[in-house]
Amino acid sequence: MQYKQWQLTSRPVGEPSRDNFELATVSLPEVGENQLAVKIHYISLDPAMRGWMNEGKSYIEPVQIGDVMRAGTVAEVIESRAEGFAVGDMVYGNFGVQEYAVVDTKGIHKVDPSLAPLPRYLGVLGMPGMTAYFGLLKTGLPKEGETVVVSGAAGAVGGVVGQIAKIKGCHVVGIAGGKEKCDYLTHELGFDAAVDYKDDDFRGKLKAACPKGVDVYFDNVGGDILDEVLTRINLHARIVICGAISQYNNTKAVKGPSNYLSLLVNRARMEGIVVFDNVKHYGEAAQEMATWLGQGKLHAKEHVVEGLETFPETLMMLFKGENFGKLVLKVNHQE
Amino acid sequence: MQYKQWQLTSRPVGEPSRDNFELATVSLPEVGENQLAVKIHYISLDPAMRGWMNEGKSYIEPVQIGDVMRAGTVAEVIESRAEGFAVGDMVYGNFGVQEYAVVDTKGIHKVDPSLAPLPRYLGVLGMPGMTAYFGLLKTGLPKEGETVVVSGAAGAVGGVVGQIAKIKGCHVVGIAGGKEKCDYLTHELGFDAAVDYKDDDFRGKLKAACPKGVDVYFDNVGGDILDEVLTRINLHARIVICGAISQYNNTKAVKGPSNYLSLLVNRARMEGIVVFDNVKHYGEAAQEMATWLGQGKLHAKEHVVEGLETFPETLMMLFKGENFGKLVLKVNHQE
Structure with a gap:
């Protein structure tokens, strides 16, 4: 054939x-x-x-x-x-x-x-869901009441990250491009706030959305957005490096995070993840995700x-x- | 008066x-x-x-x-x-x-x-010594047989970091400027290797000095050296961000690490430290450091x-x- x-x-x-x-x-x-x-x-x-x-x-x-x-x-x-x-x-x-x-x-x-x-x-029941689940829970280590920010929030991974963070009792802020995506995050996925990175006052809007600073940042995009969030992190913040879609097609060098010394000031951590490392635990994760889907706590x-x-x-x-x-x-x- | x-x-x-x-x-x-x-x-x-x-x-x-x-x-x-x-x-x-x-x-x-x-x-018995002690042991978490690289290695913090890493049984590589400092690291402080960052073939020399890659990098300098080491890190490497002396006097933005996505590829971590966080444990650390000084394992x-x-x-x-x-x-x- x-x-x-x-x-x-x-x-x-x-x-x-x-x-x-x-x-x-x-x-x-x-x-x-x-x-x-x-x-x-x-x-x-x-x-x-x-x-x-x-x-x-x-x-x-x-x-x-x-x-x-x-x-x-x-x-x-x-x-x-x-x-x-x-x-x-x-x-x-x-x-x-x-x-x-x-x-x-x-x-x-x-x-x-x-x-x-x-x-x-x-x-949500495949790689992106697993990436969100393990990246947030094992590396981001969100605690109830903390502020979790996720970029690429209307994407396959980001949407799940934010919803799991909500399930864990966090204040959740999504970063996405355009009003439609931002509305989707707050109206349909239950995010506490969404910030449009195309907004002229992205900096001010991000600050307003995170009045207590940022404890966990789940980064899918890199570039200027990562740098902006680095200025808002709290003591002992955890930054999960899942991807950097803004940089993948660069013909010049990747833009490194100029504000990385915020890690020092805040004794914070930036850590990379690869979903395949958790393959032995996919089953348990998929089960929990399916339960949340069934309970209507997780939307896809x-x-x-x-x-x-x-x-x-x-x-x-x-x-x-x-x-x-x-x-x-x-x-x-x-x- | x-x-x-x-x-x-x-x-x-x-x-x-x-x-x-x-x-x-x-x-x-x-x-x-x-x-x-x-x-x-x-x-x-x-x-x-x-x-x-x-x-x-x-x-x-x-x-x-x-x-x-x-x-x-x-x-x-x-x-x-x-x-x-x-x-x-x-x-x-x-x-x-x-x-x-x-x-x-x-x-x-x-x-x-x-x-x-x-x-x-x-x-060695003051802030730089404490910074080296806690930064390396609590955040770098070196294990016997691992490769530890430290920049600013002939400085107050770096020299102590490398010597403690040797005490812990690591393969220790110092990065410093000039032959005299490099010789001091290998001849007097017992480093396994020293690499001169002013060398035209810094990249090749660093690679040769770390045949098994880099497990812990203790960074005092930032800039191009951080980027270079990022290309050599191993799976689950720990990068301790202690300082970035190459960037402190910048009038433009700090140079962020362009190769930070190596953290993702290697599921590695970059974490900032501030010595004051360990003030309650200075006593124990000073005692251990004094013991090592007395035993001739640590030179200042x-x-x-x-x-x-x-x-x-x-x-x-x-x-x-x-x-x-x-x-x-x-x-x-x-x-």
């Missing part, structure tokens, strides 16, 4: 574009022993993908030139030679930006379409764009701040 | 100079109840003094314009109306850059000139410059990297 896949054909300098990829037609190999053939329905688009396109040492191997672009996906088993998986099962796995795949079962788990819409397994939003062929442009929505909730690409198969 | 004191007369922009100070002649007030009159013999000159000259919120109040410049000192009691202090006692206290002072006894402790030369109570070096009148220029030696060991100003009284 022939199918389409997006291959990385060159390493982007600055913003990635269609020129860095090729939509190739390839053949599905035979399904070997202990393998599955899967039909991919939903593809997760994440800021981290930008980093995977770069050469060099990171927390994960870069995607090689000519390889299918790496991505988390939800897919349907269409042929199984592996125990425990049957045709028709829906599974989560890193199957890449393509229509089909033949895969080993390592790192795959089944998902239940009757419990949640499938795209949700790429959002997915932003689904249709069409595998739109991949390069859809991915760029992340860096332009055009997505609203977890960005997911829906594959419409050509049969 | 009339005496001399250095007053801060304007806030420096960039490098401080003689123009920011005035050597005023003032009168010693009467000694009130529970007070002492002291004759100051040694004045500690520290990078942190630059920060105290700035306006604005920090971990300590700024020195006010017209006030005597703040400094740690070792002084002799010349009149006592406070219980527990007698004429002739030698004491440590923040008495400022001046010849004499009338002071309350809060924050003062006696020092024993028979146990160590007096300047040492401003170095003070760089003593004579003459209160040289204060502005002597202070600048810190920022030019001209001091070698703990910089101390010796007061020659005018009687």
